[in-house]
Amino acid sequence: MTLSPAIRRISASMLLPAMGAGLLLMPLDCFAAGQKIERHFTVKGRPVVMIQNVANGRIEVKSWKNPEIVVSASQPSNKIGLDMEQADNRIDVTASIVDASAQESELTENIQLTVPEETELQIKSQSGLIYVEQVLGDMTLESVGGDIHLREVSGYIIVKTTGGTLVCTLCGGKLKFDSVSGSAQILQPSFTNVTLYTSFGNILFDGDFIRTGIYSMKSGRGLVEVRFAGNDSFDLNAQTASGTVDNRAEAFLKPDSHGIRHSASKYAKGLFGSVGNGLAKVELSSFSGTIRILKRD
Amino acid sequence: MQCRDVAQVIEQEGFSLLPEAARGHIAGCASCSALIADFERIVVAAVQIPAEVEPPARVWIALRAQLEAERIISEPRIAVPKESASWWPGFGPLIRGRVLATAAVALLVVAAGYFQMKRKIVDLPPTEPFAAAGTRLDQEEMSLGPIEAASLSDVSPVDNSLRENLATLNSFIKECRKRLQEDPNDQVARDYLAAAYQQKSEILAAMMERGRSVN
Numbered sequence: 001m002t003l004s005p006a007i008r009r010i011s012a013s014m015l016l017p018a019m020g021a022g023l024l025l026m027p028l029d030c031f032a033a034g035q036k037i038e039r040h041f042t043v044k045g046r047p048v049v050m051i052q053n054v055a056n057g058r059i060e061v062k063s064w065k066n067p068e069i070v071v072s073a074s075q076p077s078n079k080i081g082l083d084m085e086q087a088d089n090r091i092d093v094t095a096s097i098v099d100a101s102a103q104e105s106e107l108t109e110n111i112q113l114t115v116p117e118e119t120e121l122q123i124k125s126q127s128g129l130i131y132v133e134q135v136l137g138d139m140t141l142e143s144v145g146g147d148i149h150l151r152e153v154s155g156y157i158i159v160k161t162t163g164g165t166l167v168c169t170l171c172g173g174k175l176k177f178d179s180v181s182g183s184a185q186i187l188q189p190s191f192t193n194v195t196l197y198t199s200f201g202n203i204l205f206d207g208d209f210i211r212t213g214i215y216s217m218k219s220g221r222g223l224v225e226v227r228f229a230g231n232d233s234f235d236l237n238a239q240t241a242s243g244t245v246d247n248r249a250e251a252f253l254k255p256d257s258h259g260i261r262h263s264a265s266k267y268a269k270g271l272f273g274s275v276g277n278g279l280a281k282v283e284l285s286s287f288s289g290t291i292r293i294l295k296r297d
Numbered sequence: 298m299q300c301r302d303v304a305q306v307i308e309q310e311g312f313s314l315l316p317e318a319a320r321g322h323i324a325g326c327a328s329c330s331a332l333i334a335d336f337e338r339i340v341v342a343a344v345q346i347p348a349e350v351e352p353p354a355r356v357w358i359a360l361r362a363q364l365e366a367e368r369i370i371s372e373p374r375i376a377v378p379k380e381s382a383s384w385w386p387g388f389g390p391l392i393r394g395r396v397l398a399t400a401a402v403a404l405l406v407v408a409a410g411y412f413q414m415k416r417k418i419v420d421l422p423p424t425e426p427f428a429a430a431g432t433r434l435d436q437e438e439m440s441l442g443p444i445e446a447a448s449l450s451d452v453s454p455v456d457n458s459l460r461e462n463l464a465t466l467n468s469f470i471k472e473c474r475k476r477l478q479e480d481p482n483d484q485v486a487r488d489y490l491a492a493a494y495q496q497k498s499e500i501l502a503a504m505m506e507r508g509r510s511v512n
Contacts, residue, residue, distance in 0.1 A: 056455070104454070126455045127454055144455045144458055144503065145454055145458040162458055162459060162462050162500065162503070163458045163461075178496075180462040180465070180466060180496050180500065181461075181462050197492060199465075199466060199469055199492070199496060200465055200469070218489075218492075220489050220492075221469065239485055240485070241485040241486050241489070285488075287469075287485065287489045
């Protein structure tokens, strides 16, 4: 049996290292449930931590200066299995349901992590709070019903929930939030790029718009509220199909400083203008909710 | 023969029919033996990989909705006739003379025919944006079974959350569609409808992934 030249080249250059890595991926441990578990993993540089929790429960991630990841978990019942494995700089933590007939109250797995300050995270959970504090690195956080709280986190942050709410305090970098009914509160941020979308939740952005930053906030039926600083500089474009635009910053909002004439579509209500020199770009939208713009005290 | 020579032979001729010299080297070389063993394992594993599966419809629906939302592709817009009531008073003074009047009548006949044809085209029922995607998603939803009240004690809060959000999304989709029926060119409504379909497809995927019926 022969392989085509292309396949052979791919095999030699890619598959063999991958297979070698695969050998390292053998599960290190599969812990018995019903106990408190703690594992330590030594890492180098910027590790990647992946957590998949198909059970319910809280996931908490904090940082320290050590090149080590500590995973500790507690289970109230033995219906949950917890696998942890290390492949070089990647740590996988997976909580899975062992007994499909278990009651909902038995399907809880709380996981606490301590990671180096510069760590990338991928967390997928069902319900229960995801809390991340003082971590610098790209992260993707997904939850169906759980809330997601971030504090002093920086990187390219992607948050996806069905009903969970995002509270992001003192965070920086880039943020993308997508939710069906969850709300988003962005407090004292230093993001240069923000994309927030929720169909039914509310959006609150309370903080400075970085010059050259791009900010897009949309809610189908909810309230979109922006509280900006007096010395901010941004172009504003607010549009709603059947909602209302509540402009409480008329004194600060001037006609577009770049001379572009805007007009809302025939059936949409729009508000266009600039604050300061209009350096950042802010787009607000709501289908049938309220858009509120105000300067904070 | 050296290890790199063996690698070259494998790259050029495969590893099933190696020349005698290569086989002799491999027999005494742990590294090359391991390489050959790895290749054999790859071949065995490749045989066991299942045939490519047709992705579910929701993947294409979500993809299309996303592309349309980002305006990378678009459905044909409906041309809406513009109001044309103010041209007659300005045109009237021009047809005072006989020649002008004849020319004007001819022009009117042509114009009337044109407008009649145009109106017939425009009066056709407008194509609803993402109609095909919506139908496919409805079919996917139906295949999950009827959605009942989300207060059953034996249903997890997560499943409840998915059901409730799906129901709310459906009502939002109706609202956006109604808006688009009133004004097919409302871009805001169009964007929200695309996003709602996208989210609906993701909720349906999550429900299927959880492997639980919504019965």
